[in-house]
Amino acid sequence: MDFKDTIKAIGERIARLKDSIQTEEATKTALILPFLNALGYDVFDPHEVSPEFISDIGTKKGEKVDYAIMRDGHPIMLIECKHHNQSLTLHDNQLLRYFHVTKARFGILTNGVIYRFYTDLIEPNKMDQKPFLEINLTEMKDAQVEELKKFHKSYFDVESILTNASELKYMGQLKPLILQEMNDPSDALVRYIAKQVYPGLLHAKMFDYFKALIKKGFQQIISDQITDRLKSALTKEEMLETPAAATANASNEPVVEAKKDPTIVTTAEELEGFYIVRAILREGFDGERIVHRDAQSYFAILLDDNNRKPICRLYMNGQKKSIAFLDEARKEVKYEIKSLNDIYNYQEQLKKSLEMMLAESKKKE
Structure with missing residues (x-):
């Protein structure tokens, strides 16, 4: 370890x-x-x-x-x-x-x-x-x-x-000061930035207008940076896509949706869930074989970066959070979780799911 x-x-x-x-x-x-x-x-x-x-x-x-x-x-x-x-x-x-x-x-x-x-x-x-x-x-x-x-x-x-x-x-x-300014720009910052682009008198109405505009500007800058990074990642993923993955997508088995929508944002909570799952499964197993892929509706954790080998899926974006596994008939079974800590309650299911994916890999070999 x-x-x-x-x-x-x-x-x-x-x-x-x-x-x-x-x-x-x-x-x-x-x-x-x-x-x-x-x-x-x-x-x-x-x-x-x-x-x-x-x-x-x-x-x-x-x-x-x-x-x-x-x-x-x-x-x-x-x-x-x-x-x-x-x-x-x-x-x-x-x-x-x-x-x-x-x-x-x-x-x-x-x-x-x-x-x-x-x-x-x-x-x-x-x-x-x-x-x-x-x-x-x-x-x-x-x-x-x-x-x-x-x-x-x-x-x-x-x-x-x-x-x-x-x-x-x-x-x-x-960093907390910068974050505070991004969420609620201070009067001094609003006046400083507004003066760079607006030559007129900054009366109360215009002050409120620029304050809202500056806050929106911060949000758009962050959104643009995330989109650019996702586009770059998507380009690399498309270049590395293998014929095997294309074959998997043509089958009727459950697969992970391709990350083609730049609005998909992998959250810190999803990544933390991934690290918890990998930590649980690392004992006596090469953790580098466990990877994640995000999709529009769920966050998938896979064996060998293969969308036909899902260890589990995390649904973290809605009001109700859940962890899901595929049963022996490859049908999805969901369990509601209140927080990331609840993932530890499913250690046996995670290990069983990993064993099932490894067993399927051996059969195909």
């Missing part, structure tokens, strides 16, 4: 266990230690992961930070833990006090679900009040996985992380 799948499995574990965890100690044992282990550190070796790390600070003696990741006898990361239901705050926190008296360049504040990574970008040897990276392990994005990988024992390099930390920090703060 590669790092990406390992971290996604940790996220799935958190979603499954967190509601039954009652204490901070249980949070450490059930959620945080498995995460540190996934980063390549031996949680049972105090030379690598030192629990209850002590570093006397002036007149304060015996204060402890929950964990210190060690290298060559010195801490490189300090970790402060909270119960998973607790809010994460640095107020009167040991991380702030320990940071400037140890050789650690990174502080991590976590409740086992959310991890906030800190360093000293603003003032040397004084930990910033705001994190340069924040990750929710139950809502991981691919780009965040790559950033997290830099903290793995095998890849950990202080200078490499610090080089990118500033951009991560400010981009993390800029």
Whole structure:
């Protein structure tokens, strides 16, 4: 299992266990230690992961930070833990006090679900009040996985992380502001943009007109970019289409609709569902053989990128969400799901469906 799948499995574990965890100690044992282990550190070796790390600070003696990741006898990361239901705050926190008296360049504040990574970008040897990276392990994005990988024992390099930390920090703060402007343009932005194209007096009526126009403009720009990418993907798909796929489309068996409509948009929720299915089926199986194709009415997850081998279909675009399988007569059977987490309730059906598709492949061979 590669790092990406390992971290996604940790996220799935958190979603499954967190509601039954009652204490901070249980949070450490059930959620945080498995995460540190996934980063390549031996949680049972105090030379690598030192629990209850002590570093006397002036007149304060015996204060402890929950964990210190060690290298060559010195801490490189300090970790402060909270119960998973607790809010994460640095107020009167040991991380702030320990940071400037140890050789650690990174502080991590976590409740086992959310991890906030800190360093000293603003003032040397004084930990910033705001994190340069924040990750929710139950809502991981691919780009965040790559950033997290830099903290793995095998890849950990202080200078490499610090080089990118500033951009991560400010981009993390800029993106919500940009999104806010796109959804509800501020007065200052409306006036600035309107002045570039409208020479007249920007009275109240014209101000409201331009505000609505700018918001619509943002939406159209995003729509155009998505359409362009889909057209590019469709062109590549048509070039790679095989005679076998054409034969499949001519048969009476259920097939995945070709992605010929540029209005088809693959959502983040559909992709997350795909990753959950692939994570469930990866044990003892090459996950790269499991792929997805989107269609107008459903999102298909296939074996070997073959539309005659559907493992399942996800219906995520309507008010009711569902997961569907083909029975032995190749008729579709749907099951309603309330959220993506419900996919885990169908692990046996997924494995049975995969086995059925593999068995059919062997027969044809």
